[in-house]
């Protein structure tokens with residue numbers, strides 16, 4: 620059924636971003652614990668309706684690698700737009716690496732491998748899925764049907780991924796899922812009017828005004844892996860923390876991004892290096908990245924991500 624504001628109890632606050640607040644909530648009629656993201660709404664009711672209509676496209680985004688969407692509605696006396704989604708108990712990869720840092724631990728390559736696989740598969744969306752089954756291992760072929768809805772969205776130019784550690788979530792059982800897909804142009808417009816965040820994860824070509832393309836997601840994946848591997852963001856670069864926004868964007872376009880240190884495997888270091896190719900024409904897309912030696916190494920290796928999150932948060936077996 621339809622989600623209504625009065626059907627929710629707030630359980631806790633999960634986090635805060637540039638766009639709004641995320642809370643853990645109970646949807647009483649269904650008994651489902653959800654994550655509710657509240658974004659300040661434009662006062663114009665026509666714009667509000669348009670945003671809600673566009674957000675409904677998220678229903679088509681069904682995949683084991685995407686956070687499920689339950690619904691969106693006007694909330695708090697029509698002052699906010701609430702987006703209800705699957706609650707991911709282990710939090711975002713940003714939460715996870717910060718916790719690791721606290722514990723003095725580093726994230727292993729098996730976890731990074733599974734992360735790279737999940738993001739690359741989701742980034743495949745705009746490519747021709749008819750060809751996806753050919754020459755693929757069963758594990759990837761398996762995702763063909765569920766990605767169909769996303770192909771549709773992309774063809775409609777209605778999808779925009781925002782790949783970064785805070786938008787990659789983990790469930791209690793250790794599944795890796797992307798969230799915060801930009802499917803509403805109207806919402807993006809209305810956020811742009813208030814948004815002041817720094818676009819650290821944006822690929823050089825996007826900074827220079829090129830339209831969104833799959834290769835841009837691979838760049839963001841490279842920055843995400845460096846950050847999660849080292850428990851700190853790759854940008855601003857170490858020693859450059861005082862860069863003004865213009866200087867930072869100039870750095871991204873012209874200066875080499877740091878490499879991972881040599882206590883990491885040659886495959887991982889090369890994977891990240893390839894992701895961070897400046898020229899989008901020379902940077903491989905997700906299909907090619909899925910054939911990289913680093914992915915090949917982890918694709919057929921079991922990594923117990925459930926155990927990883929249990930140990931991290933000290934949850935019982």
Ligand code: ATP
Nearest residue numbers: 633634635636637638639641654705706707711785
């Ligand atoms: P930005 O606003 O720049 O995109 P952000 O991604 O951190 O930054 P939000 O999307 O508002 O901002 O998310 C804030 C935090 O809420 C996340 O970092 C994460 O810890 C938590 N969070 C978001 N969605 C969920 C979810 N579905 N389940 C559990 N925790 C979540």
Ligand code: MG
Nearest residue numbers: 636785786799
């Ligand atoms: Mg987010």
